[in-house]
Amino acid sequence: MMARQSSLYPFSNNPQSTVYDPFIDYATGEIKEGSHYFKPLSRTIMQYVEHLEHKFDGEIGVLERKHVHADGVVYIGKEANNIDEQELDVKKVQEFIDVEEIKRKILGIPQKEAERLGVGRSTFQDIKKRIFEHGYLIYNTPAAKKAA
Structure with a gap:
């Protein structure tokens, strides 16, 4: 049947x-x-x-x-271990930013290079002045991220 x-x-x-x-x-x-x-x-x-x-x-x-040329390193937290198994839109992985390295990099960039990266002259000068005079960098600004 x-x-x-x-x-x-x-x-x-x-x-x-x-x-x-x-x-x-x-x-x-x-x-x-x-x-x-x-x-x-x-x-x-x-x-x-x-x-x-x-x-x-x-x-x-x-x-x-092809050879890989890294232009920087971002340290992330240990919860990033199985990142490929995580769902989309979950809590972003915690990043540990080496601010001292970024400050050294920004201080070593010539004005023309900063402008090529999209950071205006006065903004770049303000960032450098803040690093020189006060020793700190506000990294979460678009200009600082472009320069870094």
């Missing part, structure tokens, strides 16, 4: 016909139907083949790995 397919289970036993059955678009909540909503495997394979590899130099043959 063959069991009848339940109406609660919308998928047929034939995967080739499943793409023609109605389905729910979970982004909009609409019920849609038709094979034109599905990407063919051939397109997926071609996108993989044509995908540029950003970790390597060159385009064909044996490729050489």
Whole structure:
């Protein structure tokens, strides 16, 4: 005796016909139907083949790995250990900023470099003056972050 397919289970036993059955678009909540909503495997394979590899130099043959040039280090708290497993919009990871290093870096930047980074002349001079005269830096300003 063959069991009848339940109406609660919308998928047929034939995967080739499943793409023609109605389905729910979970982004909009609409019920849609038709094979034109599905990407063919051939397109997926071609996108993989044509995908540029950003970790390597060159385009064909044996490729050489690109070198990483770090322009700074940000120390983060230990709760960042499984950061790839955390949900989106969770509490931001606590950062430990080396303010002394940032102050040294800002004091070593010429005026033209600061302007190229998007920090105005008077703003940059104010930041440097505050560091020289008072020894502190307000790091959370957009200008200080650009200069750092």
